[in-house]
Amino acid sequence: MIKTGAVCALALGLGLLSACTQEQQNQIKRDIQNWTGTDGVLEVYAGDKVVKRFMKIDKLSTALGTTDNAPRAYRYGYGVMDVNLNGQVDAGEKRVYFEIGEYTHYVFFENPN
Numbered sequence: 001m002i003k004t005g006a007v008c009a010l011a012l013g014l015g016l017l018s019a020c021t022q023e024q025q026n027q028i029k030r031d032i033q034n035w036t037g038t039d040g041v042l043e044v045y046a047g048d049k050v051v052k053r054f055m056k057i058d059k060l061s062t063a064l065g066t067t068d069n070a071p072r073a074y075r076y077g078y079g080v081m082d083v084n085l086n087g088q089v090d091a092g093e094k095r096v097y098f099e100i101g102e103y104t105h106y107v108f109f110e111n112p113n
Helices: 002-018 022-036
Strands: 041-047 048-055 061-064 071-081 093-103 106-110
Touching: 041 071, 041 093, 048 093
Parallel strands: none
Antiparallel strands: 041 048, 041 106, 048 071, 061 071, 071 093
């Protein structure tokens, strides 16, 4: 009986999800991802060299205007600054707030380790 109820609930949920637009589905995916968290890494480049690295980032957000709610030309987030650029969170490296401008060369990816 419980299995039947779970199957029906799953089928109903999938049916409702398929009725959503692609953008609504993407928003639901982002909401679930934000809830479960990610282990993002952001690397800032000067030419072909990494000059800054932030780790343990759950998401990057686009800044919005206070009164007009229009997107601003930078993104922001919170992450641990990898001071020695060794790709690991070491003792003494702290979680910081950061902003990156629209012309900054960066790569944001999920930590494969």
